[in-house]
Structure formats: C-alpha cells, structure tokens
Amino acid sequence: MVGALPAAAATTTSWAGWELLSGSPGAYTSSVQIAAQPAVSATVTSDSRGGQVGVISGASTWLAEGTPVGAKYGSSAGQPYVNLRPKADNATSPSTTTYSFAAPTPASGWTFVLGDIDADSVRIHAVAGDGHVLDAAELGFREGFNYCAPGVVGKPSCTGDAADVPTWNPTTLTLTGNQAAADTSGAAAWFEPSTPISSLTFFFTRRAGFPVYQTWFASIARDITGTVTDVAEGPLEGVELSLTDANGTVVATTTTTTGGTYAFPGFVATDGYSVRVTPPDGKIAQSAVSQDVDLTDEDGVADFTVRDIVPVAVSGRITDTDGLPIAGVTVTIDGLTTTTDADGRYVIDDVPVGDHTATITTPDGYTLVTSAPPFTVPEDSETPITDVDFVVAEHPSLSGTVQSNGAGVAGVTVTASGPGGSTLSAVTDANGDYSFPRLPAGEYTVGIEVPSGYSASGPVARDExxxxxxxxxxxxELARLGAIDGVVRTDGGTPVAGVAITVEGPDGTQQVATDADGAYGLGTLPPGTYTITVTPPAGTAVVGAASRTVVITAAGEVVVDQDFTLGAVVVTPTPTPTPTDSGPAPTGGTKLPATGLAPETFLWAGIGAAVLIIGGILVVVSRRRSKGD
Incomplete structure (x- = not known):
C-alpha cells in the first residue's frame, strides 16, 4: 500500500493509500484505502489504455493547502494519487474506472478530487447502497480550481491559470475542460458526497491532445470519548463498550480505564455511529444501553450511568433457526423496552409481581417462529427469570453474478421486482456478485441495467x-465494448485530415473522418468482425490494401494502429496511334504528357529515319550489282 494512513488523534486529515496498478492496458486493477476507521476501501478496475498511467508518488504534483480542498484536508504533497487515460484516444472510447467499496461509504467526512481535466471530460456515475443512482446534490460538487495557478499557497512548480477550471454540468454529471480543449495544467474539481456510495465510476473521454487525468481521495477523522459511572460506586473500570457504524457493523470495542473513561479515537467524521455499553454482571444501564454519536462537525461524547439490577430481572436471547444471535431487536415487557446486544441477549429489570408476556418487534426479513411463553413473577421473589427466548426464521436470499468474458463486472445495478409491486435494488461488488437477502416468498423478476462500455450477451431479465x-x-452475461483507431498519412509521413473511413460491423455501417492529426477512431463497438475501408481523396491512391478486417471479442479489445498510407496518383502515358497501311490512325488516342516536343515531331522523325534506312539499302544493292558486273 502506497501512502499508508496515519493514526488519528483528535481531528485529523489523511490522504488515501493505494496499491500499485496491476494488469495490462485495458484491464488494470488496484485498490485504495480512503480511511482507516471504519475501513473505507475500494477495489479499482479500469480499462484505461497504457502510457503514463499508474500510482504516482505526489513528489512533484500535489494539491496544496492553498487550494479549496487543501484548506480543509491539508496538502497532499508527497501523498499518492492515480493517473489514468481514456480507453482509446478518440471521442467515442472513454475509459471506465470503477471503485467498488467493501461497504457503503460514510455520508460525510471524505472527498474525491479529479485533476488535469483540461482537453478532456469525465462523467461521474455513483450508486448508493440501496441501489439508486446519486444525483448532483448527493454527489456534492464543491467547486473547480486550478492547483497550478499563481498565488496558490504551497503549490507545486507548475504554471496554470486561475480561470482555467473544469465546467460542471449537474444534469449530465460531467466535468468538461476548457472550451478550447487545450492541454493545460492544474484544472481540477473536488466533491464531498452526502449519500453512502457502493460504487463510483468515472467515464473519461479524450477531446484533444494526449489526455491523462488524476484522482485523489482524502478523509477527516474525529474522536469519541466518554465515561461509565455507577450511581452508587462512581466511575467503573473495565466496563466493555462497542462502536457500531451507520452500516450496522461493529467497528471497534474497548473497555473503560481508571476513572471510568474510554475512547474511540480517529473515526471518519460522519453521522450514524452508536456506542453501546455492556453493564457488569448484576448491573443495568440507568437509561438507554446505547447512544447515537455524530462526528460530522465535532468530536463526540457518550457518557453512561449504570446501577444495580432491581428485582425481579427478566432476561433472554433472540436467535435464528440456526442458533445465530440477532442483535438490535426490540423487546417489550409491560411497557418496559430494551434491545438485544451483539450476542442477541437482553435484560429488563424491576418487573413487578404478576403474570407477564414478553413481545418483540420482528426485524425486517424475518418471521417469528417461536415466542417465549407467559411467565409469572411470584410474590416476594428476588430470583431472576431467565430464558425468556425467541426464535426467528430468516427469509431466503436471492443471489447471482454479473460477468463479462469470465470476469465479474463491478458496479452493475440489479433490481428485483416482487410481490405487491415492490422493487429492490442491489449493486454488484468487485467480483460481480450481488445478493438480495431475506426476501419474502413470491415471484420475482430480476433484471440488470447494462452499464456504459458493455452490451448484453444474453437476457437482461429473468423470472425467479x-x-x-x-x-x-x-x-x-455482458460483453465489453471495444474500439478501433488508426492514422492516415502520406507516404512521406504527413497526416491527412478529412479522409473518409468506413467501418462495417455487426450493427451496420459507420463512417468517420480523420482529424487534423490524421487520426480516426470508433468506440462502443460490440463483439464481432469489422471491415475498415479508406476512401482516398481525389488525386491520391492507397499504398497497399484499402481495406482490412479485424475482430473484437467479448474482452472488448482496443484494436490500435489500423493505419493507412496514401500516395499521389501516377498517370501511365498512352502513345497516340499512328496511320497504318490500311487507313488512318484510330481515334480516341491520348496525347503524350508534355515533353517539350509535340507528338507529330516524333512522327516526322520516324518517317525521316525510314527514308534513310531505305536509301541505305538501295546504295548497298547498287554496289553489289556494280561488283557483280
């Protein structure tokens, strides 16, 4: 891990640590740890092309404390970030980079920053833990800035323009660089999402030049502290406490020290935490056994008071049909309530003499199987009543995998529409797996939303x-979309703009023209066989074959270097026909190219040569006759 996260103390900030990129162009993987407590981490997949990509040290490029994000999260100098590129260098082949979080992110206390957005654009697609797609307000765009601009305190040794910042379109959720698509330095923007995210995807597209973009993550951490005091004995040492995050996961445990104090230091600055005390044997919490804590704006405090149990105490446990504990279930006895702990146990004391019945609020996704029978508290009894237990049955789950070319596809939204018209959503994890836990019995239609950069290789919905x-x-099953690109040059190596390129494939025929650099390209191409044909401009001819055939498989290859060469047209001269003994010269002849002599000159020269030859023959014959006489 590059850039390990430091331990927090009070309010601290830290920049993310990265695993180095592995894989190859079109199939890179990595991971990033944004925060340590609770662990906010993601698996990264990208179909970026190669060249100047990777995890960069931050030694020469960083976000200074003088930038808007640096003012809150501190300087990123010496802290790593990742460089990535498009899938192919054309306007129709964006790279898809997906961050699949191990658990939904916090609703605050962290940021992501996109840098070097100048001659390119990036569209953002984020999916919440419940499966809905985040809108602009939830993505939390803060502002664009230029980290190379003059006057930025602590900036790296780069030169930028304070007015050169990306433009944010909240409708399309797209950052677009400067209007001229000029390759500049320092254009960036930062975001602070306000909704927990399961999957975050960047679609990065080239507009011009040699595009590379940067991604940083950072977080803020704060502390939770408190005391546990007995109403009679004062501060208690050795009392156990646990901390649960907004996802319902126990993220830390601790015990009180001398003076009854405890601390949970260095947790992401967000809401949704709950601190729970486990009173020592023979004691019970004076009020609630748990307290909610919000670290969004400041450190948190949760104090507890315990007392001796007053007879008669009633206790029990709630488990599922496999004997596993069910935490957080509300139990009620004659208006007195409590909730089960991590081991599924509960205690309610001061239950009066008489007949009683305990009840529970059955948690979502479960069915009550066994209720505790009624019980009686005898007169003058101080004997605790135990084993007032309940058993619940967990509803079945529905699960599966979304794959492409044998590998899981992360960040795909899956829906399940079931009884009563209800619709649930889930998001595939880094392995392409998804699950709908604890579903009521019934008929369901399960479907997927085909993500950008893919096409369906089979049904997109199933009845189960x-x-x-x-x-x-x-x-x-999905198939990754591929791309084709190449360059058209003269035989002297000069790029040729405006040349028509025709591509015939499974979806029909498409035509593009080369740009000012002689380059052409097509993206979002489904698997299949493609024929690429160049149409040479007037006055030129193709050197070599004018067509070629390539194949894109379900792996979604970028078929590069599909280049063509053009040369000038060479006209082959055709001599003008001459008269024959049988008549005049045939018509339709073509004059010779200009040589400085007209065609008739060659005609008279030929006749003269013939006369000389005939004359020479006559002389020879005459001499022979003369000698013979």
Missing part, C-alpha cells in the same frame, strides 16, 4: 420463484 430456500446462480 422464491420459496423456503435460497435462490442462487441468478447470473447475467
């Missing part, structure tokens, strides 16, 4: 029946 057991292997 959910009964009493889990439904597995509800899989879908």
């Amino acid at each position: 029946s959910v009964g009493a057991t889990d439904v597995e292997d509800v899989d879908f």
Whole structure:
C-alpha cells in the first residue's frame, strides 16, 4: 500500500493509500484505502489504455493547502494519487474506472478530487447502497480550481491559470475542460458526497491532445470519548463498550480505564455511529444501553450511568433457526423496552409481581417462529427469570453474478421486482456478485441495467420463484465494448485530415473522418468482425490494401494502429496511334504528357529515319550489282 494512513488523534486529515496498478492496458486493477476507521476501501478496475498511467508518488504534483480542498484536508504533497487515460484516444472510447467499496461509504467526512481535466471530460456515475443512482446534490460538487495557478499557497512548480477550471454540468454529471480543449495544467474539481456510495465510476473521454487525468481521495477523522459511572460506586473500570457504524457493523470495542473513561479515537467524521455499553454482571444501564454519536462537525461524547439490577430481572436471547444471535431487536415487557446486544441477549429489570408476556418487534426479513411463553413473577421473589427466548426464521436470499468474458463486472445495478409491486435494488461488488437477502416468498423478476462500455450477451431479465430456500446462480452475461483507431498519412509521413473511413460491423455501417492529426477512431463497438475501408481523396491512391478486417471479442479489445498510407496518383502515358497501311490512325488516342516536343515531331522523325534506312539499302544493292558486273 502506497501512502499508508496515519493514526488519528483528535481531528485529523489523511490522504488515501493505494496499491500499485496491476494488469495490462485495458484491464488494470488496484485498490485504495480512503480511511482507516471504519475501513473505507475500494477495489479499482479500469480499462484505461497504457502510457503514463499508474500510482504516482505526489513528489512533484500535489494539491496544496492553498487550494479549496487543501484548506480543509491539508496538502497532499508527497501523498499518492492515480493517473489514468481514456480507453482509446478518440471521442467515442472513454475509459471506465470503477471503485467498488467493501461497504457503503460514510455520508460525510471524505472527498474525491479529479485533476488535469483540461482537453478532456469525465462523467461521474455513483450508486448508493440501496441501489439508486446519486444525483448532483448527493454527489456534492464543491467547486473547480486550478492547483497550478499563481498565488496558490504551497503549490507545486507548475504554471496554470486561475480561470482555467473544469465546467460542471449537474444534469449530465460531467466535468468538461476548457472550451478550447487545450492541454493545460492544474484544472481540477473536488466533491464531498452526502449519500453512502457502493460504487463510483468515472467515464473519461479524450477531446484533444494526449489526455491523462488524476484522482485523489482524502478523509477527516474525529474522536469519541466518554465515561461509565455507577450511581452508587462512581466511575467503573473495565466496563466493555462497542462502536457500531451507520452500516450496522461493529467497528471497534474497548473497555473503560481508571476513572471510568474510554475512547474511540480517529473515526471518519460522519453521522450514524452508536456506542453501546455492556453493564457488569448484576448491573443495568440507568437509561438507554446505547447512544447515537455524530462526528460530522465535532468530536463526540457518550457518557453512561449504570446501577444495580432491581428485582425481579427478566432476561433472554433472540436467535435464528440456526442458533445465530440477532442483535438490535426490540423487546417489550409491560411497557418496559430494551434491545438485544451483539450476542442477541437482553435484560429488563424491576418487573413487578404478576403474570407477564414478553413481545418483540420482528426485524425486517424475518418471521417469528417461536415466542417465549407467559411467565409469572411470584410474590416476594428476588430470583431472576431467565430464558425468556425467541426464535426467528430468516427469509431466503436471492443471489447471482454479473460477468463479462469470465470476469465479474463491478458496479452493475440489479433490481428485483416482487410481490405487491415492490422493487429492490442491489449493486454488484468487485467480483460481480450481488445478493438480495431475506426476501419474502413470491415471484420475482430480476433484471440488470447494462452499464456504459458493455452490451448484453444474453437476457437482461429473468423470472425467479422464491420459496423456503435460497435462490442462487441468478447470473447475467455482458460483453465489453471495444474500439478501433488508426492514422492516415502520406507516404512521406504527413497526416491527412478529412479522409473518409468506413467501418462495417455487426450493427451496420459507420463512417468517420480523420482529424487534423490524421487520426480516426470508433468506440462502443460490440463483439464481432469489422471491415475498415479508406476512401482516398481525389488525386491520391492507397499504398497497399484499402481495406482490412479485424475482430473484437467479448474482452472488448482496443484494436490500435489500423493505419493507412496514401500516395499521389501516377498517370501511365498512352502513345497516340499512328496511320497504318490500311487507313488512318484510330481515334480516341491520348496525347503524350508534355515533353517539350509535340507528338507529330516524333512522327516526322520516324518517317525521316525510314527514308534513310531505305536509301541505305538501295546504295548497298547498287554496289553489289556494280561488283557483280
């Protein structure tokens, strides 16, 4: 991991650590750890092309404290970031880079920054933990800035223009560089999402030049502290406490020290935390056993008071049919309520003499199987009543995988429409897996949203029946879209603009023209066989074959270097026909190219030569006759 995260103390900031890129162009992978507590990490997949890509040290390029994001998160000098490129260098072949988070991100306390957005554009697609796509407000665009602009405190040794910043379109969720698509330095923008994210995708497209873009992540951490005090004995040492995050995961445990104090230091500055105390044997919390804590704007404090249990105490446990504990279930006895702990246990004391019935609020996704029977608290009894237990059955789950060319596809939205018209959403993880846990029995239609950069290789929806057991292997297959690019030059190496290129493939025929650099390209091409044909401009001819055939497979290859060469047209001269003994010269002859002599000159020269030859023959014959006489 490059750039390991430091331990937090009070309010601290840190920049993300990265694993170095592995794989090859078109199929890179990595991982990034944005925060340590709770761990905010993601697996990264990208079909970026190669060349100047990778995890960069931050030694020569960084976000200074004088930038808007640096003012809040500190300087990133010496902290790593990632460089990536388009899938191919044309306007129809964006790269797709997806960050699949191990658990939904916090709703605050972190940022991502996109840099070097000048001669290119990047569209952002983020999917929440519940499957909905984030809108502009939830993505939390803060502002564009230029980290190379004069006057930026602590900036690297680069030169930029403060007015050269990307433009944010909240409708298309797209950052676009300067209007001229000029390759400049320092154009960047930062975001602070306000909704937990399961998947974050950047679609990066070249507009001109040699495009490379940068991505940084950073987080803020704060502390939770408190005390545990007994109403009679004062501060208690050795009391256990646990911390749960907004995802319902226990992210830390600790015990009180001398003075009854405890601390959970260095947790992401967000809301949704809950601190729970486990009172020592024979004691119970004076009020609630847990407290909510919000670290969004400041450190948190959660103090607890405990007391001796007052007879008579009633306790029990809630488990599923496999004997596994169910935490957080509300239990009620005669208006007195509490919730089960991580081991599924609960205690309610001061239950009066008489007959009682305990009830629970059955959690979502479960069915009550066994209720605790009624019980009686005898007169003058101080004996605790135990084993007032409940059993619940977990509803079955439906799960599957979305794959392309044998590999899982991350960040795909999957929906399940079921009884009563309800629709649930899930997002595939880094392995392409998804799951709908604890579904009520019924008929479901499960479908996928084909993501950008892919086409469907089979059905995009399936009907499934959910009964009493889990439904597995509800899989879908995608094919990655490919691209073609090349250059048209003269035989002297000069690029030729405006040349028509025709590409015939599975979806029909497309035509593009070469740009000022002689380059052409097509993206979003489904698997199949493609024929590429160049139409030479007037006065030119193709050197070599004017057509070629390439194949794109489900791997979505970028077929590069499909180049053509043009040369000047060479006209082959055709001599003008001459008269024959049988008549005049045939018509339709073509004059010779200009040589300084007209064609008739050659005609008279030929006749003269013939006369000389005939004359020479006569002389020879005459001499022979003379000698013979």
